[in-house]
Amino acid sequence: MNTQSGTSVSGKQTPGSQGFAADKASLSEWLGYLEALHPTEIDLGLDRLRQVAERLDITSLPCKVVTVAGTNGKGSTVALLESVLRAGGYRTGCYTSPHFLHYNERIALDGEPVADELICKAFAQIEQARGDISLTYFEFGTLAAFLVFAEQKPDVAILEVGLGGRLDAVNLIDPDVSVVTTIALDHESWLGSDIEQIGREKAGIFRSGKPAIIGSQQIVSSVRETAEALGCCSIDQLGYQYRWSEADQGWNWQQLNAEGEVTLQYLQLPNVNLPTDNAATVLQVIQHLGLDIAGDALYQGLATAQLTGRMQRLGRFMLDVAHNPHAAEYVAKRLPQVEGKRVALLGMLDDKDIESVLDIMAPHFDAWYLAQLDGPRATDVKRIESHLSALGCDNMRSFENVSSALDGILEETCDQDLVFVFGSFFTVAGVLAEKERLSA
Known part of the structure; x- marks a missing residue:
């Protein structure tokens, strides 16, 4: 649950x-x-x-x-x-x-x-x-x-x-x-x-x-x-x-x-x-x-004033619940420049305009880590894979949940990289639940 x-x-x-x-x-x-x-x-x-x-x-x-x-x-x-x-x-x-x-x-x-x-x-x-x-x-x-x-x-x-x-x-x-x-x-x-x-x-x-x-x-x-x-x-x-x-x-x-x-x-x-x-x-x-x-x-x-999950910085991780085109346009304009790569950790729900969000965000990332969310409203991660492939994104990996996607990111990225977590409250919550690992 x-x-x-x-x-x-x-x-x-x-x-x-x-x-x-x-x-x-x-x-x-x-x-x-x-x-x-x-x-x-x-x-x-x-x-x-x-x-x-x-x-x-x-x-x-x-x-x-x-x-x-x-x-x-x-x-x-x-x-x-x-x-x-x-x-x-x-x-x-x-x-x-x-x-x-x-x-x-x-x-x-x-x-x-x-x-x-x-x-x-x-x-x-x-x-x-x-x-x-x-x-x-x-x-x-x-x-x-x-x-x-x-x-x-x-x-x-x-x-x-x-x-x-x-x-x-x-x-x-x-x-x-x-x-x-x-x-x-x-x-x-x-x-x-x-x-x-x-x-x-x-x-x-x-x-x-x-x-x-x-x-x-x-x-x-x-x-x-x-x-x-x-x-x-x-x-x-x-x-x-x-x-x-x-x-x-x-x-x-x-x-x-x-x-x-x-x-x-x-x-x-x-x-x-x-x-x-x-x-x-x-x-x-x-x-x-x-x-x-x-x-x-x-x-x-x-x-x-602060708000959890809205352009929230945790070291080299940035978290935002952006899950629709309007929100995606806002955060895309505010992504910081980094010395290394920009890496996305994404999981979304099926009732969102997933393709439009990906159209906006795809040009801004060098690698994608896709997490399968739980529940009846969760979209199949294959839907995200398919559209990213159509957009020419070939550096992506899929995982059974947010925790395992985080494992992959921590193993394969460095301190100079920015990891942007977005797509759903569930995705951000999954990372917040393991916040102590982000500085490991």
């Missing part, structure tokens, strides 16, 4: 077993139970979820809420916003997915994953309240996050949409500010291949009378149209209502009025480790939240 969906517990009782005490189940036992609870992994819609949330009295949260959707840039936006808020002295709650190594990563308070006990307590409450209503693994976890935030009462809860927007479990909660970062083709099995329709689905997180923020200059028209149709109090788009520009040291940010006049600006902001478009969007979110954050705290929050 892979790290994204928890660990099955063979031979142990589950909360549905006769005589099992749900309030004493371990987190691993709960996750094994949740994997088998619903007939499908993904079942978009809010009706079942809303019924359970009403029974638990968590259809709203006792704090400000920011919801973030988009094809790429969601995680970076969440990480930057959390960092700035915490630097400003505000308590944060973050719900993100998927996780890399531990389920607890999905629910964080003040930057730290919550304890097993809090999650298990929430799972037990949900199990008792749901009756005969079936919930997916993701829906169960989303309700658990809501319960934790309702109990712990952070100043701001930041919710990352899992898939789409309008019908995603996160969208049960009405946000005070909503953000759509970018729109591109991804998750086509569930969202379709019509990019305008995908835009409408993701823009479904916008709310009447609340600000809508669009974190890209190149956005499909359906996103703004949906915000207008929903009656958002303002629609702020990068490059129009706010913008950023490069400076001699760092970058500058400006907020604009309807006439294009600068109404607020920050100069000489520090360079960030994550995309500057997302950092600029976070500053616009801060304005709408109406929170007082001193200039030095703002600078500190931007400068120190």
Whole structure:
């Protein structure tokens, strides 16, 4: 079983077993139970979820809420916003997915994953309240996050949409500010291949009378149209209502009025480790939240924000979860020059646009180490081999899993080589699980 969906517990009782005490189940036992609870992994819609949330009295949260959707840039936006808020002295709650190594990563308070006990307590409450209503693994976890935030009462809860927007479990909660970062083709099995329709689905997180923020200059028209149709109090788009520009040291940010006049600006902001478009969007979110954050705290929050698996450096290894063409284009432009070779460690899922990703990335690498991933959504590594061969890549080897691909890399590459790990959360998680080997 892979790290994204928890660990099955063979031979142990589950909360549905006769005589099992749900309030004493371990987190691993709960996750094994949740994997088998619903007939499908993904079942978009809010009706079942809303019924359970009403029974638990968590259809709203006792704090400000920011919801973030988009094809790429969601995680970076969440990480930057959390960092700035915490630097400003505000308590944060973050719900993100998927996780890399531990389920607890999905629910964080003040930057730290919550304890097993809090999650298990929430799972037990949900199990008792749901009756005969079936919930997916993701829906169960989303309700658990809501319960934790309702109990712990952070100043701001930041919710990352899992898939789409309008019908995603996160969208049960009405946000005070909503953000759509970018729109591109991804998750086509569930969202379709019509990019305008995908835009409408993701823009479904916008709310009447609340600000809508669009974190890209190149956005499909359906996103703004949906915000207008929903009656958002303002629609702020990068490059129009706010913008950023490069400076001699760092970058500058400006907020604009309807006439294009600068109404607020920050100069000489520090360079960030994550995309500057997302950092600029976070500053616009801060304005709408109406929170007082001193200039030095703002600078500190931007400068120190980090996100696992996004252009993450571990010695000569670089890790990024890039798995669609938009993300591939972004990372391809930012690959560093090296004295030795550029080596790719790649594993992907079958529902991704694998050929387009390879078209973009193939010219940038001297050697390929291909890892077979686990699970029903994993693509057969032969599909990747075939397309790389068609692109003229002849220096490649295939392995039964990420660990064995890492073995080959450590044996056959040197300190001057750059190893770029990408293609899926599963691929990056597989390397992170063996992080201590990277410096061997």
